[in-house]
Amino acid sequence: MDTSSKENIQLFCKNAVQPVERPSFKTEYSPSEEKPPCCGELKVFLGALSFVYFAKALAEGYLKSTITQIERRFEIPSSLVGVIDGSFEIGNLLVITFVSYFGARLHRPKIIGAGCLVMGVGTLLIALPQLFMEHISPCFLESNSQLPTSVMKKAQSKINNECEVDTSSSMWVYVFLGNLLRGIGETPIQPLGITYLDDFSSEDNAAFYIGCVQTVAIIGPIFGFLLGSLCAKLYVDIGFVNLDHITITPKDPQWVGAWWLGYLIAGVLSLVAAVPFWCLPKSLLRPQSREDSSSSEKSKFIIDDHTEYQTPNREKAKIMEMARDFLPSLKNLFGNPVYFLYLCASTLQFNSLFGMVTYKPKYIEQQYGQSPSRANFVIGLINIPAVALGIFSGGIVMKKFRIGIFGAAKIYLGSSALGYLLLLSLFALGCENSDVAGLTVSYQGTKPVSYHERALFSDCNSRCKCSETNWEPMCGENGITYASACLAGCQTSTRSGKTTIFHNCTCVGIAASMSGNFSGMVGRCQKDNECPKMFLYFLVVSVITSYTLSLGGIPGYILLLRCIKPQLKSFALGIYTLAIRVLAGIPAPVYFGVLIDTSCLKWGFQRCGSRGSCRLYDSNAFRHIYLGLTMLLGVMSIFLSIAVLYTLKKNYVSKHRSLRTKRERTMTSTRIRKESCATSDLLLQPSCWPAKETQL
Incomplete structure (x- = not known):
């Protein structure tokens, strides 16, 4: 072959392999057919969704702050309060599958609006029992306090003999149903709201919008606990009784705050939040930048999805194909050792965290003698901001240092190990039991009293014929608390303002270390002087622990997303959320409450003699159960996290x-x-041949 022939062949090949311009199938919106994208509607949706997130987070935080108030008002044990707390997750799980699947094909803003209405009605239903329950009459407490012991015993005996049907004993069912309904209404907010933002915002703005919503969701519980702190200072029957006649204070164990008032506020906020969604369109015009990028996976999905909606046969075929792929996908997920181990570790850790957060206000009240108002205040103003700061710091560290999946696993393990190590120090930061006659100390003032020696009756009050079911604590001048003035053997009483003073208390006299008239005042005696200092140390360690544990939140989330195949991310997140709710959100408050009830020293009783809520806990047993169970679950999750790191x-x-x-x-x-x-x-x-020429 001569030189000219070779040149002709090379020229022919060069012309033949030139890229052919393909026709563009890019969809463009003509100005004459469609109006330009309205960014205002998307911003309205963003504002409305952020407000809804705030309302639902506020209600959730407020519910945690009213655990002890609900327990006292309805005379129910902690285990039953745990069931009420878990009813939100139960309601959410009942409809989440249908809402997530069918909601994306319907009018998403209106479905979210309907969910807000249901959530608002459920929140208002929680407060409904206050309208039907009989009021706690402060006059009864006042009259009892001023009557001689002989008259008090007759009045109490009459009440005990009149076993009437107490209609308020089952009113907690309305709280359960209201929280269940609130969970049902909350279901469409997250899946449909986030996907709506992601579908109709530019790729650059989507992450920013979602970040704004999540930030508002963190702020909500702060206001929820602060609202709980405010309502706990108000008497439960405010507006129904004369507050001037109340002789107890918020620090008294008999005090029940206006638990229902915050639910009215949260319910109205949820109803108001539903209004904007009914005015928003089903879909918005996507930004031009997103439509121009034909390589965008999200854009292709939207266009293909729209095409298949127009062909029912193809849609049915796709559904059948998805159904066939369900079990193989599930097998693929659980066959991934990193995903499975991380799922188990997270489930155990969330069991620990859910139980700890649910009963933290109760722990602060019983362990350190703080009022419900102050307990809610410190949690809302100190602990929750520490959690938010920890989550934010974790995201900053991941972004700044460009940490991969292996580094994310190390941070997740390190934060958990350090957090639970700090939590271990709380065992040494507890307070001793209050001196309560017949329960923690004897009537002579000696301590401790064994389980078999506990008795509220003694020689000093044997002639008074008091009721042991009453819990109207009185603090004697000897520093010992008595279950009631009658059990303290008091004969007379006087009132100075809102303070009632009892005199001639025979039981106070046998344990008094100084001479006097053996008097006492309404309320429980304060704990020892070291307890306020221990409470301060507890707050410092608690804040550092909350920050440390939350520091691994974002790295753990990144570990979850990167350890699986990209096409299984949505399915993996759904299984993860389902496992956390079913295996942690629902059972953790229940079995934590059951175990905490075992540390009760003095149970209250309802009118007909059935057991009510706990009046006094053994501080040492409460601390060991509460912190011990939290630590046990946390250590188990750490071992599984080590297995995750090793496998990875x-x-x-x-x-x-x-x-x-x-x-x-x-x-x-x-x-x-x-x-x-x-x-x-x-x-x-x-x-x-060159790579370009191989296309021939």
Whole structure:
């Protein structure tokens, strides 16, 4: 072949392999057909969704702050309060599958609006029992306090003999149903709201919008606990009784705050939040930048999805295909050792955290003698901001240092280990039991009293014929608390303002260390002087622990997303959320409450003699159960996190080794190919042609 022939062939090949311009199928909106995208509607949706997130987070935080108030008002144990707390998750799980699947195909803003209405009605239903329950009459407490012991015993005996049906004993069912309904209404907010933002915002703004919503969701519980602190200072029957006649204070164990008032506020906020969603369209015009990017996976999905809606047969075929792929996808997920171990570790850790958060106000009240108002205040103003700061710090660390999946697993493990190590120090930061006659100390003032020696009756009050079911604590001048003035053997009483003073208390006299008239005042005696200092130390350690544990939140989330195949991310997140709610959100408050009830020293009783709420806990037993169970679950999750790191490291080393071997083989084959092409004719060796020419 001569030189001219070779040149002609090369020219022909060069012309033949020129890229052919394909027709563009880009969808464009003509100004004459559609109006320009209205960014205002998307911003209205963003504002409305943020407000809804705030309302639902406020209600959730407020519910946690009213645990002890609900327990006292309805005379129910902690285990039953745990069931009420878990009813929100139960309601959410009842409809989440249907809402997530069918909601995306319907008018999403209106479905969210309907959910807000249901959530608002459910929140208002929680407060409904206050309208039907009989009021706690402060006059009864006042009259009892001023009557001689002989008259008090007759009045109490009459009440005990009149066993009437107490209609308020089952009113907690309305609280359960209201919280269940609130969970049902909250279901469409997150899946439909986030996807609506993601579908109709530019790719650059989507993450910013979602971040704004999540930030508002963190602020909500802060206001919820602060609202709980405010309402706990108000008497439960405010507006129904004369507050001037109340002789007890918020620090008194008989005090019940206006628990229902915050639910009215949260319910009205949820109803107001529903209004904007009914005015928003089903869909918005996507930004031009997103439509122009034909390579955008999200844009292709939206266009293809829209096409399939127009062909029912293809949609049915797609549904059948998805159904067939369900079990293989599920098997693929649980066959991934990193995902499965992380799922187990997270479930145990959330059991620990849910139980700890639910009963933290009660723990502060019983352990350190703080009022419900102050307990809610410190949680809302100190602990929750520490959690928000920890989550934010974790995201900053991941972004700034560009940490991969292996580093994320290390941060997740390190934050958990350090957090629970700090939590271990709280065992030493507790207060001793209050001196309560017949329960923690004897009537002579000696302590401790064993389980078999506990008795509220003694020789000093044997003639008074008091009721042991009453819990109207009185603090004697000897520093010992008595279950009631009658059990203290008091004969007379006087009142100075709102303070009632009892005199001639025979039981106070046998344990008094100084001379006097053996008097006492309404209310429980304060704990020892070291307790306020211990409470301060507890707050410092608690804040640091909350920050440390939340620091691993974002790294753990990144670990979850990167340890699975990209096409299974949504499914993996759904299974993860389902496991956390079913295996942690629902059972944790229940079994925490059951175990905490075992540390009760004095139970209250309802009118007909059935057991009510706990009046006094054993501080040491409460601390060991509450912190011990939290630590046990946390340590188990740490061991599983170590297994996650070990498995990830093993897979990482194996994958890195295989990639290095493949890279060496590729480099060897490339070197051989270059050597072969250097000694052969280009036209006779297609493998030696440039990459562009191989398209021929």
